[in-house]
Amino acid sequence: MSNAAHTSENAINDIPIELVELQKVLEALPTEQRLLVQPAFQRVVDSTNRRRKILQLVQESIGQLRLDMKYLVFDLEATRRERDRYQEQLRELNGDQGNFNDESSPESE
Numbered sequence: 075m076s077n078a079a080h081t082s083e084n085a086i087n088d089i090p091i092e093l094v095e096l097q098k099v100l101e102a103l104p105t106e107q108r109l110l111v112q113p114a115f116q117r118v119v120d121s122t123n124r125r126r127k128i129l130q131l132v133q134e135s136i137g138q139l140r141l142d143m144k145y146l147v148f149d150l151e152a153t154r155r156e157r158d159r160y161q162e163q164l165r166e167l168n169g170d171q172g173n174f175n176d177e178s179s180p181e182s183e
Contacts, residue, residue, distance in 0.1 A: 088126075089119050 089097075092113075102106055121139055 089122055093119060093122065 096115065100111055103111065
């Protein structure tokens, strides 16, 4: 099998069934007509493959973004717990005198 035929088969295996069916119709055309249409068909196949790759990259990026967001939310919650724990410790050290300016006091506004 020639390299061009092998490449053509790989391209056909990677494209939607509708384009595979169109390829079969094109192969049935007389050589002269097939040679006129084949470059346009190949551009469509290339474009389809390029769009498929772009879609896959976008989906992977969205998946990574979701994972990153979960880590950020976890980190934010942990940071808030730490802050609350330290505020409580500071209140205990100050003897609950109310000297600590937290976010709910009017002085912090």
